[in-house]
Amino acid sequence: MKKITLLISALLVSVSSWALDLSQAKSQNLVGEKNNGYLGLIVSSNTDAAALIADINRKRKAKYQSIANKQNTQLANIEKIAGEKLTAKAKAAGQAYQDASGSWKK
Template sequence: MRWLIIIFATALSFSAWALDLQQAKQQGLVGEQLNGLVGIVLEKSDVGAVANDINRKRLASYQDIAKRTGTSLTVVQTRAGQYNIERTQAGHYIQLADGSWRKK
């Protein structure tokens, strides 16, 4: 439960760029990955820059959480990935363990 609260608080901190992320997800350009980062589903225009910016900020937050909680970055990313995938809206993409993409 503690992890969900931490990850939820982190997710709220992403609101500054959430509109760009939402647009990219709605257009099927990016999806949630198991490692807590977003991945490019369909390469188009600025999607790489948007994904890189989101992932840079997420990774910084995950590193901070790992440091504050004394947990490894891998564990934090895995739990964040699970949480983000669970919260993914129907019709948006998630990445499966084999690396393929599917709509939720």
Template sequence: MKRIFSTLIILFAMSFSVQAMDLQAAKQAGLVGEQVNGYLGAVKPSAEVNALVKEVNEKRKAKYQELATKHNVTVQAISARAAKKAMSMTEQGQFIESAPGQWKKK
């Protein structure tokens, strides 16, 4: 019984071997980059990368909406300012979007 329990624990642990991707690690690996619209983009799409991009962008969109409402401006105005700031803060060697869908290393 103990052996079966140990085997089940190992199998369970193996099923979660791919952990949720960290944003900074994904940027450093060149998997994601900052887009000109203020949102994160997938440089090298995969299911895991796309899930991370979706999660980050949902949070950003909510924050942009909150700021737009607070300052009585459009979400697009907020996201444009956020894009400039995010791109300026992007580290050398990480990706930024130079034009829609075109990625370059900073």
């Protein structure tokens, strides 16, 4: 039983190392920063990138809402500010970002 547990643990660790992370997704030009403060999918056929985006965007929205509540402002205001900062950071790093018209740039 101990050997089975050890084997399963080893498999889970090796599978998790295959999982796509945000740095990899950005460097592979699969995802980019949208002008609304969230990540966008550039390569629509990549399901790993889509799952990653869904998870990160869910966390971002929760954080943005928390900030909005603390500052007594609308979520949209925080999303706009975050979008401006994140797209500027992506642009400076040579990563994909969405311009004001919604087009992807690098």
